[in-house]
Amino acid sequence: MTLQPLMDGLVNGSIIGLGAIGVTLTYSILRFANFAHGELLSWGAYLALTVSAALGALLPGLGTPIGPFSFGWSVPIAMIASMFLTGLVALTVDWLLFGRLRNAGSAQIILVMSSFGAALALRNLLEFIYTSSPAYFTTALQISRPVLPGLRATPDQLLVLVLAVVMVVAVHLLLTRSAAGRSMRAVSENPALASLAGIDTRAVIRMVWMLGAALAAVGGIMSGVVVQIRPTMGLDLLLPLFAASILGGIGSVPGAMLAGLMVGLAEAFTVQIIGAEWRAAVSFVILVAMLLLRPQGIFGKAAA
């Protein structure tokens, strides 16, 4: 038994966690399970790929790898741009679809259904533009180095872990310490009361999308850096995202991240012990176990 799955699980779990934060925020504030959230990860990755390729073409110097990493400065710059652009994608979908349904007073399940349609459109649009063949930020190969006895990691993988921690701490501080975060939590607790208290619900909704999409973009880019970029990457991550957000307790940001890590680790150890072909079933097993035993999640409050 080696420790190697620990590293793979933590890396993949960080990606799942970042995506799950977005799912849990949309779920608790906009009150529906967004089946299109996975697509935001794919869009984030492809948008970053496009920006990074354009930068690389304009300023070839940006393509030279930074220090031990596999990519040059074009990727971090592209990541910042992509966080913003993916936010715009999310806002556009909200403006075109979800917002209109909300205003029409549609039931929650209609929103879920429309997110399902939006997911198909967004995913196949990527496939149409970029084709279904996988893409990479760089072709540079990375050699993993021993970090602990029996545990090897590439510099890229370690960077992913550090970045995930930084993002989660930042989001947590934003939600707990800033006025914007307090209004988000107020809307999540009680939308009617929050709007009576003078909180601008529409601003909160914009925040949710920007934040969720930016985190999804980072997750998608991380996945692109350590694995590859495919139009179906978001679809493949969707079940783990849902499993993590339910496991972590709907509405809990630290819960989503921790649960994401747990799902990632469970997947990694399943791959190690049972076989890679059953990886995708892990999330479902976790989901079923949670719904059976503790539907409010590990970190969720018991239903009143």
Place this chain on the structure above:
Amino acid sequence: MTQTMEGRQSAQDARSSDEEPILKARSLSRSFQGFKAVDDLSLDLHEGEIMGLIGPNGAGKTTMFNMLAGSLLPTSGTIHLKGQDISREGAEKRLRRGLGRTFQIPRPFPEMTVLENVLCGAQGQSGEKAISAFFRPARSRRDEALALEKARHLTDFLMLSHLENEKARVLSGGQRKLLELARILMADPKVILLDEPAAGVNPTLLQDIMARIVTLNEQGVTILLIEHNMDMVARLCSRVMVMALGQKLAEGAPDVVIRDPEVVRAYLGDAA
């Protein structure tokens, strides 16, 4: 009027006996986001009586009703029906135990006919099981025929016969009140919680509804009534409880309670 007097008399008998109340609520509380709608309220309903629950708007009467009926679970406190603890049961289970309710704003199934609405109140219908709905054994056909006969009898009793094939959405407010009553009577409840059965009803219909309530009570149905019409409360109820701000303000015979200075203040205070 004599009917009403009889109703009061039979209820008086029930109250004087020492037997266990048919519906017993102890220290019920319910808060909504920190606001205590009902605060540590206890209530005894004795078999055979008609009891009134009155109080100014916002006193928590409907919240109390919802908790008794099982539409809302109490934050704390217990409810016993015929000595059995039903505190954590949902409305559907309580109805099957014989505790029914109507809603303040009637909730008919709008796209179903009056008759279908009433049929929905039938209990233990074998045709409501998917398997017998499919194969329609003799038993479920017999159940349905009996239910239909009873439903027709009830629509007749509540003056809805001429509307039985109309969609419930075309009914007037008063007719909806009657339909709710018919629907719940279909289930033969032993205890009925009536939430403002006379609100928005014209005076002629009001007399009819009151007469029907008295008839039911004579047939052995115990009734708890929320009502704003004091005349109606005084004529129907042997006992009333007054609520204000989620708590019990007074309890006793209607004519005494209505003159209670605290009660008067609660009402006038609410109006001012």
Place this chain on the structure above:
Amino acid sequence: MIDLLSYGAFFLTMALTYAVICLGLNLQWGQTGLFNVGVAGFVAVGAYVSSILTTPAIDGRLGGFDLPIVIGWLGGGLGAGFLCFLLGALTLRLRSDYLAIATFGAAVVIQLALLNLEGITGGPFGIGFIPRPFGTLAEQPGLFAAANLAVLIVLVLVCYLALQHLTRSPWGRVLRALREDEEAAKALGKDPVTYRLQAFAIGGFVMGLGGAAQAHFIGFIAPDNYLPTLTFQVWTMLIVGGSGNMRGAILGAILVWAIWALSGSLVASVFPPDQQARAASLQIVLIGVALCLVLLLRPYGILGEAGTLRAPLRRALRRTPNSLSEGQKTNV
């Protein structure tokens, strides 16, 4: 002429297998308001169970048991129905979209199982030599196609009449009452979870039946037939036909299958082979957008006249999300 007729028969038979699946989904969504995102998985279960039961014995794989086709179809339906029952029992007491998430997950896992459980499902290559109804007529293509079509017409009719029979029974009345006003129905002693669970399982049975019929009509099945696109196709059929309306579900299936087949052959003839995959994805983009547009503009279907069942669905769906979540709070 004969070619055209037998193509027509082939097309219609295929469309009718979808109509059966669509009728099952209609019971779940149109009549009961349950959102099933795993249609492809339940269809697959029906197809595989029936195939394993009816194919001749083969080495290296479970079965086949060489049983009569009718037994296979019933088995397929029961398999899918039982799976729906389990998922419903797991989630129907919880938030309404947990069912959606659970069915989505189930479809993912079913797809994995089809690929990996080679000893049962034949793995990526699937199962072949599935007996076809009236296989003895295969020598005469015209007659064979007509016989297959007749079988499917009978199946659709049976499903339609059976479901109609069910929804017009006291059981169907309770289902309608629950949809029109859940709180009031509960006050009349009706337990929403029980009825939803039953409707979900029966809908799953019909879906499995449709999947089984489809497998026997095509003759071979593989995991690739049951990708999420299938779920999406069936949903589009139901939404276009008008949810809540049985005849709409059948009509929607035929219409959408026609559009799908036509646009598919258009893509094949207009685009060069190396661009066809891209064009096909554009086809799905357009249909995804169309689904969203229907939800935005005509949430109760494009076709279908004033079915009596649609008005209540409309009202049920107009409830604001807040009042829904409020309602849920009071239930727990």
